[in-house]
Amino acid sequence: MKLYYSPGACSLASHIVLREAGVSVDLEKVALATRTTESGADFAAINPKGYVPALVLEDGSLLTEGVAIMQYVAEANPHAGLAPKDALSRARVQEALNYLGTEVHKSFSPLFKPWTTEEGKAQAREMVLKRLGLIETQLADGRDWLLGDAPTVADFYLFVITNWAGHVAVSLDGFPNLNALRARIAARPAVQAALKAEGLI
Ligand SMILES: N[C@@H](CCC(=O)N[C@@H](CS)C(=O)NCC(=O)O)C(=O)O
DSSP states (O other), rough: OEEEOOOSHHHHHHHHHHHHHHHHHEEEEEETTTTTESSOBBBBHHHHTTTEEEEEOOOOOOOOSHHHHHHHHHHGGGGGGOOOSHHHHHHHHHHHHIIIIIIIIIIHHGOOOOTOOHHHHHHHHHHHHEEEEEHHGGGGOOOTTTTTTSOOOOHHHHHHHHHHGGGGTOOOOOOOOHHHHHHHHHHHHHHHHHHHHHTOO
16 A cells, blocks of 8 residues: 655544554655655646545555545554444544544644635634634543544544644644643554654654
8 A cells, every 4th residue: 555645734644544553555755735746756647636645555546535544444454443333433433533624624724825814814723723622622521532432543633633733823722631632642652653754753
């Protein structure tokens, strides 16, 4: 398998999940500004969507969309314990991933765009804090992981998205539960290995 990624981008969540699952994967970095991969390939020809993550499977087919990649890897590697088996627990993972992808991740997006006005950025920060505030409240019951007693792929996605906060002047200071969860995730060997492999630590 080969994962197309950009350091620290949302593709890091797929990268972490692959390592958590013990899947051996080649990594190929993509320069998103030029849509060129580190081996000189035209990334748009590999993934017409033009964005990371993109995972080339063993049969040569391409799987895109981070939430699909993470769930596929978790379910294809049940020994890793990242994929709950009962229908409601699976729906809870889907619920969390959808919230993270469509509400939290995409609330951060305007903060990275050069064309966003300062007013637009202020609104985006407000929205990010509101979305994260809900997660902070969910964590207030003392649970160790986003969905309860065990980590799921949603924890890794949350970790990666909230890593962006410091780069775009979003303060996580008001979120002690979220910060404790982030620390638990960061301490995992697979997470450290992925951060190192992407040159982030
Ligand atoms: N819907 C996609 C969005 C992926 C996405 O936003 N990727 C960003 C990095 S976090 C990217 O590659 N942006 C470059 C671009 O869109 O030009 C997913 O969830 O996988």
